[in-house]
Amino acid sequence: MKRYVITRMATMFGVLMITLLITVLLVGSNMDTILKQGIVFQVRAEVTENPSIVESFSSVDEFEAFIQKKIEQRNKILGLDEPWFSPQRVGFTMYKILLLDFGHATFLTSDEGSSNVKDIIFEKLPRTILLFTTATIIISIIGIFLGALSASRIGSIVDRITSSFAIISSSFPVWWIGMLMIFLFSFTWQIFPARATPDISSSDPAYIGSLLYHMALPLITIVMIGFGAWAYLVRNFMVGIMQEDFIMAKKTIGIKQKKITYTHALKNAAPPIVTILALSLSGSLGGAIITEAVFDWPGMGRLYFEAITVMDLPVIIGATYILTVFFLISIFIADLLYGYFDPRVRTGT
Amino acid sequence: MSSISPQEIKQEFLKSKTGITGIIILSSLIIISVIAIITIPIETFQEWNNPEKWISYPKVATPVWVNLFMIEKIPEHKILDSPNIQTNSNGEVFLTSHQFGVNFDYDDFPNDFIYIFSSEYSGSPILEMSVIRPDGMKLELISTSLPHANSEIIHSERIFSTDSSIKKNLLLQSEKFLFNLDNLSSEDIVFSKSESNKPLKGNYIFSIDTFSINSQPQSLESEFIIGGKAFGIMGTDELRRDLAIGLLWGTPLALFIGLVVSIASVVMGLLYGVYAGFKGKKTDETLMRFNDVLYALPALPFLIILSVTISNSIFVMVGFLMIFGWVGIAKVARSMSLQIKTRGYVDAANMMGQKDSKIVLKHILPQLLPYAFASVAISVPAAITTEAGLSFLGLGDPSFPTWGQILHDANTFGASSRGLWWWIMPPGVMVAITGLAFVFIGNALDAIVNPKLKR
Numbered sequence: 001m002k003r004y005v006i007t008r009m010a011t012m013f014g015v016l017m018i019t020l021l022i023t024v025l026l027v028g029s030n031m032d033t034i035l036k037q038g039i040v041f042q043v044r045a046e047v048t049e050n051p052s053i054v055e056s057f058s059s060v061d062e063f064e065a066f067i068q069k070k071i072e073q074r075n076k077i078l079g080l081d082e083p084w085f086s087p088q089r090v091g092f093t094m095y096k097i098l099l100l101d102f103g104h105a106t107f108l109t110s111d112e113g114s115s116n117v118k119d120i121i122f123e124k125l126p127r128t129i130l131l132f133t134t135a136t137i138i139i140s141i142i143g144i145f146l147g148a149l150s151a152s153r154i155g156s157i158v159d160r161i162t163s164s165f166a167i168i169s170s171s172f173p174v175w176w177i178g179m180l181m182i183f184l185f186s187f188t189w190q191i192f193p194a195r196a197t198p199d200i201s202s203s204d205p206a207y208i209g210s211l212l213y214h215m216a217l218p219l220i221t222i223v224m225i226g227f228g229a230w231a232y233l234v235r236n237f238m239v240g241i242m243q244e245d246f247i248m249a250k251k252t253i254g255i256k257q258k259k260i261t262y263t264h265a266l267k268n269a270a271p272p273i274v275t276i277l278a279l280s281l282s283g284s285l286g287g288a289i290i291t292e293a294v295f296d297w298p299g300m301g302r303l304y305f306e307a308i309t310v311m312d313l314p315v316i317i318g319a320t321y322i323l324t325v326f327f328l329i330s331i332f333i334a335d336l337l338y339g340y341f342d343p344r345v346r347t348g349t
Numbered sequence: 350m351s352s353i354s355p356q357e358i359k360q361e362f363l364k365s366k367t368g369i370t371g372i373i374i375l376s377s378l379i380i381i382s383v384i385a386i387i388t389i390p391i392e393t394f395q396e397w398n399n400p401e402k403w404i405s406y407p408k409v410a411t412p413v414w415v416n417l418f419m420i421e422k423i424p425e426h427k428i429l430d431s432p433n434i435q436t437n438s439n440g441e442v443f444l445t446s447h448q449f450g451v452n453f454d455y456d457d458f459p460n461d462f463i464y465i466f467s468s469e470y471s472g473s474p475i476l477e478m479s480v481i482r483p484d485g486m487k488l489e490l491i492s493t494s495l496p497h498a499n500s501e502i503i504h505s506e507r508i509f510s511t512d513s514s515i516k517k518n519l520l521l522q523s524e525k526f527l528f529n530l531d532n533l534s535s536e537d538i539v540f541s542k543s544e545s546n547k548p549l550k551g552n553y554i555f556s557i558d559t560f561s562i563n564s565q566p567q568s569l570e571s572e573f574i575i576g577g578k579a580f581g582i583m584g585t586d587e588l589r590r591d592l593a594i595g596l597l598w599g600t601p602l603a604l605f606i607g608l609v610v611s612i613a614s615v616v617m618g619l620l621y622g623v624y625a626g627f628k629g630k631k632t633d634e635t636l637m638r639f640n641d642v643l644y645a646l647p648a649l650p651f652l653i654i655l656s657v658t659i660s661n662s663i664f665v666m667v668g669f670l671m672i673f674g675w676v677g678i679a680k681v682a683r684s685m686s687l688q689i690k691t692r693g694y695v696d697a698a699n700m701m702g703q704k705d706s707k708i709v710l711k712h713i714l715p716q717l718l719p720y721a722f723a724s725v726a727i728s729v730p731a732a733i734t735t736e737a738g739l740s741f742l743g744l745g746d747p748s749f750p751t752w753g754q755i756l757h758d759a760n761t762f763g764a765s766s767r768g769l770w771w772w773i774m775p776p777g778v779m780v781a782i783t784g785l786a787f788v789f790i791g792n793a794l795d796a797i798v799n800p801k802l803k804r
Contacts, residue, residue: 015642022651026658167367167792171784173734175741176756176777183765183773194766289649290738294760304650305742308657320650327647 008335012328019324020094023317025085028093031313032084034106036075043070102318107310108303117318120303125322128299131215132288135222136280142223143230144266144273150231151238152261159235166232174225178294181221192217195296218295222288233276237269244268271341278334358719361797368793371726374786382601389594397598397750403589405572407460410580412771421456424548426577432557436565443565448556449573453483458537458548460576464557467505467570473497474561478508478515480539483551486525488539490515503569510535510576536576584771586755587762595750596775602663602751603733603783609667610732611725614674619721621675622682623713627690627705633683640679648673652735656744663746666739670732678724682717689713719798726791730784737780752776 024031047053047067057063075081082089096103102117110120150159186194193214204210241247242265250260292301300319307315362368396402407426416422432447453459464478478490491514495504508515515535523530527544542549555573559566583592625636655669689695690713698708739745740753741760755776759765764772 011638011641014638015646018642019646022646023654026654030658167788168781168785171730171734171788172781173737173741173777175738176773176780179756179760179765179773180777183768183770187766187768289653290741293742304653308653309743311657316654320647320654323647323650 004339005336008332012332016324016328017094020097020321021090023320024090024093024097027313027317028084028090030311031317032080034313035078036080039074039078039080040071043067043074097317097321102321103314105307105315106312108306108312108315117314120315121300121318121322124298124300124303127297128288128292128301130211131218131297131299132222133281135219135226136277138219138223139226139230140277140280142227144234146227146231147234148238148261148266151235151242151265152257154239162228162231162235166228169225169228170232172225173290174222175290175294177225178218178221178291181217182294185217215297218291218297221295222291230276234269234273237272238265241265241268271338274337274341275334278330278337281330358794358797362793365793365796367789371786371789371791371793374782375790378600378604378783378786381597382604385597385601389597393594395748397590397595398747400588403585403591405463405465405574406585406589406591407576407578407580408585408589409587409767409769409772410578410585412582412584413579414582415579415771416455422454423579424453424455424457424459424575424577426580427451427575429573429575430571432571432573434568438565441562443561443563445559445561445566445568446556447558447568447571448554450552450554451573451575452552453540453548453575454550455577456548457578458540460578461510461534461536462539462555462576463510463574464508464555465506465570465572465574466508466557466568467503468495468559468566468568469501469503470495470561470566471498471501471564472562474559474566477558477560479556479558481554481556482539483549483553484543486543488522488525489518490535490539491518505570510539583775586758586764586769586772588758592755592772592775595755596752596779598750599752599755599776599779600783602749603736603780606663606667606670606736606751607729607733607783607787608725610670610674611728613667613671614728615678615721615725617671618675618678618724619682619714619717622679622684623686623709623717625679626683626686627709627713629687629690637680637683640676643673644676644680646673649735649738652739653742653744656739661744661746663749663751666736666746670735674728674732678728681720681724685717685720686713689716719794723791723794723798726787726794729787729791733780733783752780 044067047070054063057066072081079089079092084090100118102121104115105117105120108120109115110123112119112123114120146158146162150156150162153159182194185192195214238261242261247260247265250264251257255264288297288299289301289304291297292299293305296302300323303315304319306312307319393402405428410426411423413425416425429449429451432449435446435448437444437446468474473494473496475492475494477492479487480490481487491508491512493508493514495506498504511534519535519538520530525543526538526541528546530538533541533546537546540548540553557571557573559568581591581593583596585591621636621640625633625640652666652669652673656666659665695708695712698712736745736751737753737756740751741757743757743761745751745754745757747754753776756773759769759772759776762769762772
């Protein structure tokens with residue numbers, strides 16, 4: 001077990017590093033240009049703010065040369081004189097990111113006005129967790145029960161409806177259903193607001209109520225599209241298990257069908273279900289970029305979307321990193337749980 | 350996963366209702382694609398983002414068939430481009446008369462009317478526009494002279510109903526109407542009953558007369574547009590584009606993306622997985638760790654970064670989608686080949702000294718083919734929805750009107766909060782139908798390949 005955990009952890013760390021490296025390499029050259037422009041701007045601002053320096057030059061050329069020299073000096077101090085793909089710089093960037101130091105955003109700010117990428121991300125993350133993790137939990141509860149129910153009555157109406165609903169709902173993009181829901185419930189019948197961003201400040205006592213009210217439409221949409229696939233998955237696992245000998249044996253002993261379904265069969269279907277649960281919980285943190293963009297929910301997904309539209313690279317890197325970390329942690333937990341439930345996995349055969 | 354012969358698969362497949370439904374939907378999609386490719390010239394969709402091309406189309410017009418369900422008929426947008434041409438010469442004066450007949454049978458006024466023409470002439474011809482209404486009333490609309498030219502020139506112009514001289518002319522004829530014309534627009538007057546300001550139904554004839562001296566003007570283009578609120582089978586969007594064309598062209602594009610991505614990823618995954626499983630030991634370990642790394646990369650963020658930084662061309666995008674597509678298939682293929690490897694005939698082939706490549710290609714891969722077909726079918730919808738999602742975020746290839754692209758535009762112009770359902774519904778339904786077709790086929794195949802799911 002120890003060896004298993006260690007190899008998994010090593011793999012995960014490797015993956016994290018590779019993801020980071022790829023991201024840095026992909027946006028590195030743009031990032032470099034932005035950083036250098038920032039320094040030019042900074043130096044010019046500093047010099048022009050100080051009239052005594054400006055006055056001490058006799059010609060424009062001399063003044064320009066002075067500024068150029070200052071810029072180069074600063075570039076050298078920050079190590080920007082080397083090309084962006086030099087191992088030192090890439091390594092340094094990666095090291096900084098590892099320690100969650102993402103630097104400052106170029107355009108975006110948090111609601112409080114901080115441009116520190118870490119602040120921005122940790123402001124958005126709880127909102128995403130609130131919406132999508134809640135949705136995932138609701139989905140999995142409905143899914144597991146509906147799945148178990150239809151698995152215990154294969155071929156019944158419940159089973160058929162669940163299966164066909166699962167197949168149909170999984171081929172609709174969630175964000176498109178979101179657009180339709182906005183069209184129906186905020187335009188045609190004005191029940192819910194079209195934009196999911198609460199319109200009062202977070203210090204107001206009515207904020208929570210308003211937040212929940214704005215959350216309703218996206219939540220309903222996500223749950224509606226999500227639970228079918230879950231139920232279908234659980235059903236298929238259960239169908240496989242219901243055909244096993246030990247279930248048959250329990251049936252012949254005379255244990256009630258209901259008890260067999262919900263205790264014995266469900267327990268045996270647990271490993272894959274738990275794995276998928278862990279994966280979808282982590283997926284719920286980042287895979288919602290498009291849905292959040294549709295509903296204008298002020299979470300990680302919309303942050304990511306905004307960062308891409310204005311090419312705010314520090315935010316893109318930071319958000320990718322955080323999402324990858326969560327994703328990896330949950331894969332890791334899923335692996336461990338799988339190993340715990342199913343001892344065969346641990347030995348690696 | 351015992352070996353099933355192709356005949357058996359075919360027989361089983363034909364028995365499954367969902368499979369048949371899937372095939373039917375898929376073939377109709379293919380027919381639509383063929384129709385799109387044949388009937389709509391490629392130039393049309395390349396001009397998708399060129400506003401010039403769509404200028405004579407109406408803005409956010411509903412589909413025409415909506416009128417079937419409406420008691421109050423919405424005016425249709427009409428582009429009349431084949432006028433009834435009469436020429437007369439009276440000694441030195443040449444008269445060319447273009448007449449456009451239109452049956453106006455709606456319960457609302459049109460948005461506007463526009464006369465678009467271009468003609469070649471010399472001198473300074475005079476253009477007169479008038480309309481004969483169903484009640485026999487004749488209204489003079491405009492009388493204007495075209496710019497003077499000493500030699501032959503080509504002149505193009507658009508005369509809009511908002512032209513102030515049309516309004517002025519109508520006000521001069523206000524005694525023909527029993528109500529006040531002051532605050533009404535020209536089209537509301539021209540198409541109005543004389544006793545009250547309600548639309549008058551019937552046949553209207555717009556005639557445009559050109560008088561010129563000495564030479565006859567050559568008409569190069571002559572189009573009369575009655576701007577309505579309904580157009581085409583699928584309506585139009587904010588940028589006046591005909592959505593039917595976008596939707597039709599989206600079909601072959603979606604099928605192309607879905608099929609290429611899934612076939613390529615399945616082939617890659619199969620070869621990779623089978624090779625890893627067959628070789629075993631160190632090779633297997635290394636290949637599978639690499640697989641783990643790719644598996645753990647968050648796909649959507651990476652696709653976004655790739656399309657932003659490298660290129661958003663549709664072909665490059667297909668490549669990106671493949672990178673993330675083959676990983677899961679490789680895992681399954683590996684475990685399957687581990688099972689097949691232990692069978693007697695593989696051992697036998699090995700002992701006979703056959704090459705590894707031959708064993709893999711001849712003895713192991715064919716066993717996995719049913720699974721491969723099922724996974725191709727199942728992974729198509731994912732590819733299509735991912736591409737649609739990326740386009741929806743505005744990261745798609747702007748030169749091709751994919752369904753995601755149309756939805757992106759719809760979202761940008763706030764179609765869902767403005768109630769423009771014909772802009773949102775059809776693209777999403779098309780994505781879903783295409784997905785469903787492949788899911789149906791895939792599920793039917795899967796049930797045959799994995800007998801455990803059978804009841």
